[in-house]
Amino acid sequence: xxxxxxxxxxxxxxxxxxxxxxxxxxxxxxxxxxxxxxxxxxxxxxxxxxxxxxxxxxxxxxxxxxxxxxxxxxxxxxxxxxxxxxxxxxxxxxxxxxxxxxxxxxxxxxxxxxxxxxxxxxxxxxxxxxxxxxxxxxxxxxxxxxxxxxxxxxxxxxxxxxxxxxxxxxxxxxxxxxxxxxxxxxxxxxxxxxxxxxxxxxxxxxxxxxxxxxxxxxxxxxxxxxxxxxxxxxxxxxxxxxxxxxxxxxxxxxxxxxxxxxxxxxxxxxxxxxxxxxxxxxxxxxxxxxxxxxxxxxxxxxxxxxxxxxxxxxxxxxxxxxxxxxxxxxxxxxxxxxxxxxxxxxxxxxxxxxxxxxxxxxxxxxxxxxxxxx
Amino acid sequence: xxxxxxxxxxxxxxxxxxxxxxxxxxxxxxxxxxxxxxxxxxxxxxxxxxxxxxxxxxxxxxxxxxxxxxxxxxxxxxxxxxxxxxxxxxxxxxxxxxxxxxxxxxxxxxxxxxxxxxxxxxxxxxxxxxxxxxxxxxxxxxxxxxxxxxxxxxxxxxxxxxxxxxxxxxxxxxxxxxxxxxxxxxxxxxxxxxxxxxxxxxxxxxxxxxxxxxxxxxxxxxxxxxxxxxxxxxxxxxxxxxxxxxxxxxxxxxxxxxxxxxxxxxxxxxxxxxxxxxxxxxxxxxxxxxxxxxxxxxxxxxxxxxxxxxxxxxxxxxxxxxxxxxxxxxxxxxxxxxxxxxxxxxxxxxxxxxxxxxxxxxxxxxxxxxxxxx
Numbered sequence: 001x002x003x004x005x006x007x008x009x010x011x012x013x014x015x016x017x018x019x020x021x022x023x024x025x026x027x028x029x030x031x032x033x034x035x036x037x038x039x040x041x042x043x044x045x046x047x048x049x050x051x052x053x054x055x056x057x058x059x060x061x062x063x064x065x066x067x068x069x070x071x072x073x074x075x076x077x078x079x080x081x082x083x084x085x086x087x088x089x090x091x092x093x094x095x096x097x098x099x100x101x102x103x104x105x106x107x108x109x110x111x112x113x114x115x116x117x118x119x120x121x122x123x124x125x126x127x128x129x130x131x132x133x134x135x136x137x138x139x140x141x142x143x144x145x146x147x148x149x150x151x152x153x154x155x156x157x158x159x160x161x162x163x164x165x166x167x168x169x170x171x172x173x174x175x176x177x178x179x180x181x182x183x184x185x186x187x188x189x190x191x192x193x194x195x196x197x198x199x200x201x202x203x204x205x206x207x208x209x210x211x212x213x214x215x216x217x218x219x220x221x222x223x224x225x226x227x228x229x230x231x232x233x234x235x236x237x238x239x240x241x242x243x244x245x246x247x248x249x250x251x252x253x254x255x256x257x258x259x260x261x262x263x264x265x266x267x268x269x270x271x272x273x274x275x276x277x278x279x280x281x282x283x284x285x286x287x288x289x290x291x292x293x294x295x296x297x298x299x300x301x302x303x304x305x306x307x308x309x310x311x312x313x314x315x316x317x318x319x320x321x322x323x324x325x326x327x328x329x330x331x332x333x334x335x336x337x338x339x340x341x342x343x344x345x346x347x348x349x350x351x352x353x354x355x356x357x358x359x360x361x362x363x364x365x366x367x368x369x370x371x372x373x374x
Numbered sequence: 375x376x377x378x379x380x381x382x383x384x385x386x387x388x389x390x391x392x393x394x395x396x397x398x399x400x401x402x403x404x405x406x407x408x409x410x411x412x413x414x415x416x417x418x419x420x421x422x423x424x425x426x427x428x429x430x431x432x433x434x435x436x437x438x439x440x441x442x443x444x445x446x447x448x449x450x451x452x453x454x455x456x457x458x459x460x461x462x463x464x465x466x467x468x469x470x471x472x473x474x475x476x477x478x479x480x481x482x483x484x485x486x487x488x489x490x491x492x493x494x495x496x497x498x499x500x501x502x503x504x505x506x507x508x509x510x511x512x513x514x515x516x517x518x519x520x521x522x523x524x525x526x527x528x529x530x531x532x533x534x535x536x537x538x539x540x541x542x543x544x545x546x547x548x549x550x551x552x553x554x555x556x557x558x559x560x561x562x563x564x565x566x567x568x569x570x571x572x573x574x575x576x577x578x579x580x581x582x583x584x585x586x587x588x589x590x591x592x593x594x595x596x597x598x599x600x601x602x603x604x605x606x607x608x609x610x611x612x613x614x615x616x617x618x619x620x621x622x623x624x625x626x627x628x629x630x631x632x633x634x635x636x637x638x639x640x641x642x643x644x645x646x647x648x649x650x651x652x653x654x655x656x657x658x659x660x661x662x663x664x665x666x667x668x669x670x671x672x673x674x675x676x677x678x679x680x681x682x683x684x685x686x687x688x689x690x691x692x693x694x695x696x697x698x699x700x701x702x703x704x705x706x707x708x709x710x711x712x713x714x715x716x717x718x719x720x721x722x723x724x725x726x727x728x729x730x731x732x733x734x735x736x737x738x739x740x741x742x743x744x745x746x747x748x
């Protein structure tokens with residue numbers, strides 16, 4: 001047998017995940033959801049792995065949330081309760097949802113009659129019931145209808161569609177990104193909006209069974225929006241520099257890092273690592289001020305301040321750290337969901353040593369089978 | 375047989391490539407290199423496909439340039455002349471280079487004695503000659519030694535190493551990003567620096583056989599730096615919004631786009647497409663002012679101004695275009711190398727129709743074989 005690998009045996013950049021920290025993060029989320037009577041439906045976009053999805057289901061999750069149809073297909077291996085929190089627009093996307101394994105009860109989120117038409121057609125063709133959340137915009141200005149009257153009309157259309165089932169309303173409070181202790185006013189506004197919407201849905205004879213919302217930035221304050229019955233945090237499994245920055249986790253709760261090697265110190269005042277845009281992503285800090293695209297786990301004051309595709313520049317002008325060429329570092333990315341999407345596999349650590357790896361199975365998308373492969 | 379696919383049959387987002395435009399771009403690069411007596415060694419980081427690497431070799435390329443060892447391994451299928459333009463630091467990276475197929479004559483670029491030590495050790499263990507370019511920093515402030523005296527010392531060390539061969543000097547003029555017609559002063563400064571360095575290398579008895587440099591932003595002005603003997607453009611095969619913005623290509627020369635679908639118009643003043651950070655990348659315009667992360671091929675004034683992971687927001691407040699939900703659009707990304715890296719396959723178009731697809735074979739990295747797969 002081979003001897004146990006060490007970090008020095010890994011090529012860099014590599015995505016490495018401290019499994020002890022993952023378990024603590026999942027346990028904390030599960031306890032919070034249980035304490036407040038919230039259904040927990042984690043968003044798998046962060047990890048894109050059915051293995052980690054199964055861990056979430058073992059830690060209190062009642063189902064999983066996906067953004068892409070490929071994520072939904074992959075996660076069908078571990079749960080029958082899949083929310084595709086994405087408008088099912090277009091024949092190809094709607095048909096992929098209707099073609100999910102028959103064990104799955106799919107739910108989609110939508111905000112238009114066009115989406116209803118597409119998913120209703122696919123559901124009818126497949127003779128399969130698909131649940132629908134009607135999405136409200138509560139300030140994110142992305143998808144969702146801003147006006148409750150429009151939302152009610154959509155719910156009524158869904159209710160009339162033979163193979164669709166109105167399953168609730170959903171919001172994504174992704175506009176609430178400020179530091180955790182500054183979220184009070186925004187959370188109160190969200191509750192006011194939701195309570196009003198729920199009342200109008202009830203009055204119209206379409207009471208929402210589920211009110212789905214909740215993000216990682218607001219995770220520990222979700223109960224302050226009592227209308228919400230289901231939360232969908234994604235990042236909480238790994239956390240990242242942004243999550244720590246706004247105070248929604250401690251720095252030590254960041255489970256996933258990019259292992260990198262110092263490859264050059266030839267330009268004074270900096271060190272260059274082999275993790276750049278193609279392994280870290282170019283995501284800004286959000287919600288709180290913060291320079292750079294990631295910071296060293298062991299030295300949070302040392303940041304990746306510039307990047308090329310395969311180079312990250314650590315600005316050392318204000319640091320007394322003098323790294324050697326060849327030295328390994330672990331970078332906490334600003335936004336871990338993007339960093340994970342840039343890797344094909346993750347390497348799990350126990351006690352600091354790599355003990356297992358797994359594919360980021362849902363990272364890709366469906367192959368274009370109708371086009372000949374060259 | 376299946377009928378021919380159309381764009382409507384593709385899931386979105388998809389990476390689509392107009393092969394007629396690719397061929398014209400490659401032909402233009404080949405003609406320029408030939409006209410000026412420049413060796414053409416394209417950087418494959420842009421396309422990461424041996425099929426496109428082979429097209430480049432059929433269009434005047436004398437060899438290929440890679441950033442990662444995985445790219446080098448994949449490209450070994452189509453050429454024996456591979457430059458890994460990256461410091462071969464660390465045992466894992468150096469051993470991967472020394473383990474390239476025996477048909478390949480690898481060259482590396484480096485800027486430190488540490489890198490020389492690592493690659494010399496790997497070369498000795500493999501009993502294989504590896505060529506070395508010594509890298510100079512000429513203003514990019516990334517890798518490369520700023521001081522020619524230091525570069526000479528590195529070249530002398532390489533010359534003394536049993537299995538290393540001093541093959542030339544290299545620079546990456548990536549700091550020259552201004553509009554093409556504003557590059558004169560920077561190109562003149564580059565020529566002055568290179569001519570001085572070459573003279574000193576000659577005087578030291580280490581005349582560089584190759585002076586490697588040249589990027590896509592400077593591609594058509596490379597001959598104004600007569601010291602350069604070899605150019606390494608990457609982006610020129612596809613071009614992108616930045617390349618068009620600085621005037622190094624026409625908008626119609628952008629060969630690769632992300633096909634996306636309008637999935638929501640519910641928030642006034644915008645349309646939302648299904649291409650976000652995870653398919654377009656979050657790259658700013660560089661070299662010239664420009665908002666957004668990409669623009670529509672058919673309407674360059676319509677830009678992706680905000681993004682989530684799977685959402686791109688098209689700001690329509692100043693546009694009279696009123697897209698329908700379900701409508702397809704093609705987005706020219708700011709930086710195509712990043713967009714390609716986000717996709718597993720590309721779909722080739724002829725006459726606007728999808729006719730073939732190919733894997734982005736070198737997108738990934740070596741699996742961590744010493745760590746058990748779960």
